Amino acid sequence: MRYGWGAVLLVVFAGVGTYVFSHGLQADPSVPGDGLRGRLVLTGSSTVAPLAGEIAKRFEQLHPGVRVDVQTGGSSRGIADARRGTADIGMASRALKPKETDLTSHTIALDGISIILHSDNPSVALTDEQIAAIYTGKIAKWNQVGGPDAPITVVNKAEGRSTLELFLHHFKLNNEDIHAGIVIGDNQQGILTVAGDPNAIGYVSIGTASYEVSRGTKIRMMPMKGVEPSLANVRNGTFPLSRPLNLVTHGEVSQVAAAFIAFAQSPQVHDLVEAQYFVPIAR
Amino acid sequence: MPKGAIQPAGSLATWSRGRADWSDRAVAVVVWLTALAVTGVFVWILADVLRHGVSGLSWGFLIDGPRDAGRAGGIGPMIVSTLLVLMVCLAVSAPIGVGTAVWLAEFARGGGLLGRLVRRSLDVLAGVPSIVFGLFGNALFCIYLGMGFSILSGGLTLSCMVLPLLIRSCEAGLRAVPDEYRRAAEALGLSRSAVLWRILLPAATPGLVVGLVLGVGRALGETAALLFTSGYVDRMPGSLMDSGRTLSVHIYDLAMNVPGGQSRAYATAIVLISLLMIVNTLTCHLADRWLHRRITRT
Numbered sequence: 001m002r003y004g005w006g007a008v009l010l011v012v013f014a015g016v017g018t019y020v021f022s023h024g025l026q027a028d029p030s031v032p033g034d035g036l037r038g039r040l041v042l043t044g045s046s047t048v049a050p051l052a053g054e055i056a057k058r059f060e061q062l063h064p065g066v067r068v069d070v071q072t073g074g075s076s077r078g079i080a081d082a083r084r085g086t087a088d089i090g091m092a093s094r095a096l097k098p099k100e101t102d103l104t105s106h107t108i109a110l111d112g113i114s115i116i117l118h119s120d121n122p123s124v125a126l127t128d129e130q131i132a133a134i135y136t137g138k139i140a141k142w143n144q145v146g147g148p149d150a151p152i153t154v155v156n157k158a159e160g161r162s163t164l165e166l167f168l169h170h171f172k173l174n175n176e177d178i179h180a181g182i183v184i185g186d187n188q189q190g191i192l193t194v195a196g197d198p199n200a201i202g203y204v205s206i207g208t209a210s211y212e213v214s215r216g217t218k219i220r221m222m223p224m225k226g227v228e229p230s231l232a233n234v235r236n237g238t239f240p241l242s243r244p245l246n247l248v249t250h251g252e253v254s255q256v257a258a259a260f261i262a263f264a265q266s267p268q269v270h271d272l273v274e275a276q277y278f279v280p281i282a283r
Numbered sequence: 284m285p286k287g288a289i290q291p292a293g294s295l296a297t298w299s300r301g302r303a304d305w306s307d308r309a310v311a312v313v314v315w316l317t318a319l320a321v322t323g324v325f326v327w328i329l330a331d332v333l334r335h336g337v338s339g340l341s342w343g344f345l346i347d348g349p350r351d352a353g354r355a356g357g358i359g360p361m362i363v364s365t366l367l368v369l370m371v372c373l374a375v376s377a378p379i380g381v382g383t384a385v386w387l388a389e390f391a392r393g394g395g396l397l398g399r400l401v402r403r404s405l406d407v408l409a410g411v412p413s414i415v416f417g418l419f420g421n422a423l424f425c426i427y428l429g430m431g432f433s434i435l436s437g438g439l440t441l442s443c444m445v446l447p448l449l450i451r452s453c454e455a456g457l458r459a460v461p462d463e464y465r466r467a468a469e470a471l472g473l474s475r476s477a478v479l480w481r482i483l484l485p486a487a488t489p490g491l492v493v494g495l496v497l498g499v500g501r502a503l504g505e506t507a508a509l510l511f512t513s514g515y516v517d518r519m520p521g522s523l524m525d526s527g528r529t530l531s532v533h534i535y536d537l538a539m540n541v542p543g544g545q546s547r548a549y550a551t552a553i554v555l556i557s558l559l560m561i562v563n564t565l566t567c568h569l570a571d572r573w574l575h576r577r578i579t580r581t
Contacts, residue, residue: 041432046540049515050352069516069526071432072536086426186539211542275351277542 037065038256044071044078044091045162046186047205048245051109051276052091055264058272062263066256075162079103082250088257090248094162104253105246108264109278112206112242113163114229115222116191118198123147125223132171134201137179142199155193155202156180163187166243167203195219206234206242207277235279245278332556336549344550349517352541353533358551360519364434364527365503365558367520368513371438372445372502373495379442380449381491385479387450388457388487409447414507416444421511432526437513444508445498452497456490457483488574495566503559506535530555 042052049072056068075092082090082103096105115131117123123145126134133139134152143149156178157164168175182200184190190204195218206229209221221229224240233239247261263269270280347357383401391398420440430436460483468478484491506529514526517533528536534551537544 050536050541053515053517054352067518069432069514071511071526072515072540073511188539188542188544208542215543 035065036063036256036259038067038254040066040068040088040257040260041086042068042070042078042089042091042247043073043081043087044248045075045093045245046072047093047111047162048078048091048108048247051245051273051278052247052264054272054276055108055269056260058269059260059263063259066260068260079248082248085250088249088254089261090250092162092246092248094165094243095246096248102250104249105244106249106261106265107244107246107281108269109245109273109276109280110234110242111245111278112229112231112234112239113166113203114206114209114241115201115203115224116194116209116219117201117222118194119218119220120198121147121220125226128171128225131201132173135171135173135179136177150199153181153197153200154179155182155184155190155200157190157203158183158185161185162243163203163205166241170241191217191219205277206239207231207279211277231277231279235282329556332549332552335546336551336553339546339550340553345554348519349533352544353517353537353547354541354543358530358533358554360517361528361530361533361551362554362558364513364520365529365531365555367434367523367527368437368441368509368529369499369502369562371435371523372441373499375439376442376445376449376498377495380446380494381453381484383446383450384453384457385483388454389479389483405447405450408443409451411444412507413444413505416440417508417511419443420508425512430524432512432514432516433524434513434520434527435523437509437527437529438523440508440512441502441505444505445502448497448501449491449494452494453487453491456487456493459490460486485574488570492567492570495570496563499562499566500559503529503555503562504531505529506531510535530558 040056042049042056049070053070056070059068060066071087075094078087078090078092079100080090081087090103092105093111096103115126121142123142126145130139130145134145135154135156137154139145139152141149141151156175157167159175164175167173182193184193184202187204187208190202191208191212194200194202195212206221209219209229210231212219213221223229227233227239229239229241234242247264249257249261253261265281267280273280344357345362346359348360349358350356387398387401391401417440420436420443424430424436424439425432430439464482464486465478468482473481509529509532513529513532515528515532515536516526517528518525520527530551534548534555537548537551
C-alpha cells in the first residue's frame with residue numbers, strides 16, 4: 001500500500017487520457033467529406049447559443065471536416081467579437097441598429113417577448129402606458145391598476161441583454177428611468193423570480209414562457225394590445241413585441257461560415273428551432 | 284482533576300461551581316447548535332439536490348454527450364473537461380503556490396517591503412470577484428497570448444484565482460512549524476534545502492492540504508471565470524487547446540438558459556458534488572502518504 005494512492009491516481013489519469021485521445025482521433029477530420037474543412041467560432045447571445053450549438057452539431061455531422069465552437073456571453077459581446085474578428089460569426093437576439101451598418105445580419109429564427117405575472121395575480125390586462133408607468137415607478141402598487149393592495153416588484157433585465165433593448169424600444173423608455181426591484185440575466189432566471197413572487201412583473205422570451213406555463217410553473221403571460229402571446233402569433237407577425245435571432249458577420253465571409261449560415265437558415269434545422277421553443281423563419 | 288479537590292471550600296464554592304456548570308452547559312449547547320446548523324445547511328442542500336436529480340442519473344448520463352441543448356443525453360464531455368481544467372490548474376498553481384509560500388514564510392519572514400507588498404496583493408486578489416478573473420483571463424490568455432477559448436486558458440485563469448488561497452494557507456502552515464525545528468536543524472549543520480524538504484514542508488503539509496482542498500473546491504465550482512476562457516463548447520475535448528464546457532458551466536446553462544433543463548441541472552450537480560468529494564479525499568490521502576514517507580525515510 002506504499003504507493004497505493006499514487007497508483008490509483010495514475011490509473012485514473014491514464015484512463016481519462018486514453019478516453020480523450022481516442023475521442024480526439026474520432027473527431028479528426030481525416031474522414032473523407034465534401035472537402036469543406038475548417039473551424040468556426042461563434043460567440044454572443046445566450047438565447048441563441050443553445051440553438052446554435054444544436055445546429056452546429058448537425059452541421060458537423062454533415063461536414064466531418066468542420067468544427068464549430070459555440071461560445072456565449074450576450075448579444076453585445078457577439079457584435080463586438082464579430083467586429084473585432086475574435087469570432088467568425090456573432091450571435092445577436094435583436095435586429096442590427098442603424099449605426100451597425102458595417103455588419104451583416106442573417107436571421108435564423110424569431111422570438112417574441114411576453115410580459116409575465118405570477119399566476120395568482122388577478123390584474124387582467126395592462127395597457128402599454130400602464131406597463132411603462134409601472135417600470136418608471138409612476139405606478140408602484142397593484143391597486144392602482146385594479147389589483148390587490150400590494151407593492152409591485154419590477155423585474156428588469158441586465159444591461160447588454162437584447163431583451164432589455166427590445167423592451168425599452170417598444171415602450172419608449174430609457175434604462176436610467178426604470179425603477180427595478182430586481183435585475184436578472186437570463187430568461188430562466190426571470191421566470192423563477194416571477195414564479196416566486198406574487199407581486200412581480202417581468203418580461204421573458206415567449207417560447208420559454210409557454211414551455212414553463214405548459215409545465216404548470218406559476219406564471220401567466222399577458223396579452224399585448226389584445227394579441228395573445230403565442231408562437232403562432234409571432235409567426236404570423238401580429239404579436240407586437242417580437243425579435244429576430246440573428247447570426248452576424250463582418251466583412252468578407254469564409255466559405256465555411258457562408259455554408260454554416262446557409263444551413264442555419266434552411267428548413268433542415270426547423271425541427272431544432274422548434275425544439276428550442278423558437279419560431280422558424282418562413283422561406 | 285481528582286474528585287473532592289475543591290470540595291471543602293464551602294457554600295460559595297458550591298454556588299460558583301453551580302454557576303460554572305450552568306455556563307459550561309450553555310457554551311456547550313451553543314457550540315453544538317452552531318455545528319449542527321452548519322451540517323444542517325449542507326445536508327439540506329444535498330437532500331434537495333438528490334431529491335430532484337437522482338432520477339436523472341444513469342451510466343449513460345455519465346458517458347454520453349449532451350443532446351437537445353442538454354435536455355437529453357449525458358455529461359461525459361463535461362466531466363472530462365472539468366478534470367482537464369482542474370489538472371492544468373493544479374499543475375500550475377501547486378508548485379508556484381508552494382514556492383511563493385516558502386519565500387514568504389522562510390525568506391521574507393521579517394516582513395520587508397516586498398514581503399508586505401506580496402502579502403497585501405495576495406489578500407486583495409483573494410477577494411476579487413471571479414468574473415474579473417474571467418475577463419482578465421479572456422484578455423490575457425485567450426486573446427493576447429493567442430490560446431483562444433481553450434481548456435488551457437481556463438486552467439491558467441483558475442490557477443490565478445486559486446493561488447492566493449493556496450499561498451496564504453501554505454504560508455500559515457509553514458509559520459506554524461515551531462522555530463525549535465529550524466534551530467535544531469541549524470545546530471546540526473543541515474543545509475537550507477534539506478531543512479526545507481525533510482522538515483519544514485512535511486510539517487507544513489496540513490496547511491498545504493487545506494489550501495489545496497479550498498482551491499479545488501473553488502476551481503470546481505467556478506462558472507464566471509470559465510465562461511469566457513475555457514468556454515461553452517460541449518464536445519469531447521481532443522486536446523488542451525480545445526474549448527470545453529465544465530460541469531458548473533453546464534449546470535449554470537441548464538438552470539438559467541435552457542427551458543426544461545432543471546432536472547438535468549440537479550443530476551449534474553450530484554455528479555459535481557461527488558467529484559469534489561473524490562478529488563478532496565484523494566488530495567488528503569496523497570498528501571498524507573507523501574508526508575509519511577518523507578518523515579519516516581529521513
